[in-house]
Amino acid sequence: MADSIVDARSISKTYYIGEVPVAALREVSIEIKPREFVAIMGPSGSGKSTFMNLIGCLDRPDQGSILLDGEEIAALDRNARADIRNRKIGFVFQSFNLLPRTPVLENVELPMLYAGLPTHERRSRALDALNQVGLATKVHNQSTQLSGGEQQRVAIARSLVNEPVLILADEPTGNLDTRTSVEIMAIFQRLNRERRISVVLVTHESDIAAYATREVRFRDGRIVSDRPNAAPASADEALARMPAALAPPEVAG
Amino acid sequence: MINFSATSRIALRALRTHKLRSLLTMLGIIIGVGAVIAMLAIGQGASKSVQSQISALGSNALTLFPSFGTTGGVRLGAGTAARQLTMDDAFAIRNECPDVLGVAPVVQRGSQAVYGNQNWATEITGTTPDYIVVRNWALSDGRYFTDEEATGGNKVCVLGQTVVDNLFAGEDPLGATIRIANIPFQVVGVLARRGQSFGGRDQDDEIDVPIIAAMRALSGRTPFIRIMASAVSDKRLDAAQTEITQLMQRRHQIPDGQDPDFQVRNMADLASAAQASSKVFTLLLASIASVSLLVGGIGIMNIMLVSVTERTREIGIRMAVGAKGSDVLMQFLVEAVVISLLGGIIGILFGMGASKLIGIFAKWPISFMPSSIVLAFVFSALVGIFFGFYPARRASRLEPIEALRYE
Numbered sequence: 001m002a003d004s005i006v007d008a009r010s011i012s013k014t015y016y017i018g019e020v021p022v023a024a025l026r027e028v029s030i031e032i033k034p035r036e037f038v039a040i041m042g043p044s045g046s047g048k049s050t051f052m053n054l055i056g057c058l059d060r061p062d063q064g065s066i067l068l069d070g071e072e073i074a075a076l077d078r079n080a081r082a083d084i085r086n087r088k089i090g091f092v093f094q095s096f097n098l099l100p101r102t103p104v105l106e107n108v109e110l111p112m113l114y115a116g117l118p119t120h121e122r123r124s125r126a127l128d129a130l131n132q133v134g135l136a137t138k139v140h141n142q143s144t145q146l147s148g149g150e151q152q153r154v155a156i157a158r159s160l161v162n163e164p165v166l167i168l169a170d171e172p173t174g175n176l177d178t179r180t181s182v183e184i185m186a187i188f189q190r191l192n193r194e195r196r197i198s199v200v201l202v203t204h205e206s207d208i209a210a211y212a213t214r215e216v217r218f219r220d221g222r223i224v225s226d227r228p229n230a231a232p233a234s235a236d237e238a239l240a241r242m243p244a245a246l247a248p249p250e251v252a253g
Numbered sequence: 254m255i256n257f258s259a260t261s262r263i264a265l266r267a268l269r270t271h272k273l274r275s276l277l278t279m280l281g282i283i284i285g286v287g288a289v290i291a292m293l294a295i296g297q298g299a300s301k302s303v304q305s306q307i308s309a310l311g312s313n314a315l316t317l318f319p320s321f322g323t324t325g326g327v328r329l330g331a332g333t334a335a336r337q338l339t340m341d342d343a344f345a346i347r348n349e350c351p352d353v354l355g356v357a358p359v360v361q362r363g364s365q366a367v368y369g370n371q372n373w374a375t376e377i378t379g380t381t382p383d384y385i386v387v388r389n390w391a392l393s394d395g396r397y398f399t400d401e402e403a404t405g406g407n408k409v410c411v412l413g414q415t416v417v418d419n420l421f422a423g424e425d426p427l428g429a430t431i432r433i434a435n436i437p438f439q440v441v442g443v444l445a446r447r448g449q450s451f452g453g454r455d456q457d458d459e460i461d462v463p464i465i466a467a468m469r470a471l472s473g474r475t476p477f478i479r480i481m482a483s484a485v486s487d488k489r490l491d492a493a494q495t496e497i498t499q500l501m502q503r504r505h506q507i508p509d510g511q512d513p514d515f516q517v518r519n520m521a522d523l524a525s526a527a528q529a530s531s532k533v534f535t536l537l538l539a540s541i542a543s544v545s546l547l548v549g550g551i552g553i554m555n556i557m558l559v560s561v562t563e564r565t566r567e568i569g570i571r572m573a574v575g576a577k578g579s580d581v582l583m584q585f586l587v588e589a590v591v592i593s594l595l596g597g598i599i600g601i602l603f604g605m606g607a608s609k610l611i612g613i614f615a616k617w618p619i620s621f622m623p624s625s626i627v628l629a630f631v632f633s634a635l636v637g638i639f640f641g642f643y644p645a646r647r648a649s650r651l652e653p654i655e656a657l658r659y660e
Contacts, residue, residue: 053654058573058653058654058657059654078577078578079577079578079579082572082575082576082577082578083575083577085572085573085574085575086574086575087575091573091574093657097566097569097570097573097657098570099567099570099571100567101266101270102266110570110571110574111574111575113259114571114574114575114576114577114580115575116256158574162575
């Protein structure tokens with residue numbers, strides 16, 4: 001493993017809305033070390049989504065370089081980027097983004113399908129990942145039959161199966177109620193602590209950001225603050241304090 | 254690269270999700286392939302029946318006609334040559350041409366046949382026993398007349414099935430006496446049923462009698478003799494034709510380079526002409542049918558384009574977790590091919606069923622060739638690939654970020 005998981009140097013990205021250029025990122029530099037849990041905050045249009053797309057290999061910067069796990073990804077072509085996403089990154093989205101009308105197990109197997117793993121290995125690794133997120137009993141359900149919290153757990157299981165170096169979570173709790181949000185954060189914290197996976201998480205809510213070990217704020221395409229969180233909150237403890245019976249019903253996305 | 258069985262499973266699931274839509278899309282291919290199969294079966298059936306009739310007629314058969322005569326520059330038509338063909342010509346051919354198997358002089362004339370209170374207008378054929386050899390015909394009952402009877406002018410006859418049907422309603426004709434042009438003839442045999450010739454003539458509507466008896470009985474203008482001959486095999490047909498031509502030139506003392514007063518016609522020429530025309534017929538039917546296959550293909554393209562747009566988000570998800578453009582291309586291409594192949598298989602069955610029904614109700618001969626079924630199968634796969642490619646390529650070129658954002 002390289003010294004840093006992400007080492008972005010003065011990356012810029014400009015979008016065009018019609019003819020009008022919109023500078024989404026202006027010479028942003030940031031380094032993310034292994035096992036960091038970074039919360040990215042900032043208002044809409046601050047460039048945080050663009051930043052996630054760039055380090056997630058979904059898009060290319062106009063300028064600058066990005067080392068992901070020691071590999072330069074700024075200039076890769078489509079196929080090479082697909083390969084990096086497949087092997088090194090796990091995505092978790094606000095709207096879960098599971099395949100509809102497809103069993104949970106197959107959703108989790110999806111990244112391994114594109115990695116070309118044989119059937120039996122896909123199956124055992126998917127079951128293992130579902131076990132880790134506490135969904136071992138629902139492997140044969142259709143993804144759309146699950147609650148929001150359960151769907152997000154499936155998405156997390158899917159993000160884990162190819163043993164990524166980095167999980168990118170884009171407002172993963174945005175569609176969930178408070179208790180479920182904390183449950184999801186507990187899973188991220190456990191993965192970060194026990195499996196030593198780096199997590200970068202975009203959120204609007206500062207009480208979600210409080211679970212991270214570092215907080216980065218974006219505004220107008222630049223990083224305006226970057227500070228470590230010496231004493232991150234523990235999601236497990238927060239859950240213990242919440243009476244389960246009084247938890248409001250989950251809102252499915 | 255994702256493996257093929259997984260891709261097929263994804264494609265099948267996608268098709269199952271939209272059952273009605275998949276079925277309607279398939280319907281275009283089913284009708285297209287079905288039409289091609291049915292048209293080929295009808296065309297091949299027609300071509301086969303032409304072929305079998307020609308070979309029943311004897312593709313190794315030759316017919317020798319007297320040529321036309323000329324009076325002051327006016328051509329007078331077949332049979333008007335100064336010199337007619339004679340029975341001796343026939344015997345000479347039989348004796349002197351080694352590649353000739355059978356030779357039968359034939360006179361034919363229409364006449365009325367009467368039995369009891371029934372009568373029937375038919376074709377009287379005066380000939381020798383070689384006639385059924387040359388024409389490759391069999392007897393269903395009794396015997397044919399002998400060489401002695403043929404040259405002796407005995408009043409015996411052999412009936413075609415149509416004549417039997419019309420004169421002897423259910424009665425046994427053997428041994429009965431019928432009257433042809435008021436002359437009594439004893440029935441000694443019945444010819445096997447032959448059906449229509451490819452010219453549409455009822456081949457069973459004739460009575461065979463000894464040639465001498467025919468020439469005596471059929472008063473008025475004596476019909477000219479033609480000579481039917483068969484070669485020992487299809488391959489020796491040309492040799493037989495040459496031998497006959499040379500022999501006849503000698504017998505009729507035709508100098509080299511001058512037009513002979515006879516003509517030799519060859520069944521093989523006729524057969525190949527008939528064959529070629531039925532091939533064109535088949536091709537025409539099939540090409541009309543394949544237009545509907547083309548329309549079916551366009552239907553696939555249309556639905557695949559809709560499907561790609563509808564599933565933009567799914568494509569985005571797949572790309573985010575590592576699907577390459579080629580994986581997505583493959584997925585949609587396989588989907589299109591699965592539709593067209595399933596449609597093709599159902600279409601083949603549908604086409605076979607439809608042509609069987611047509612065969613039963615329209616009484617047309619139907620024939621399936623394995624090659625046309627393989628062709629239809631391959632063709633429907635190609636339709637899927639061809640019309641699925643554009644939508645699949647469009648899917649594979651989507652940008653993952655935009656695809657993920659698509660609502």
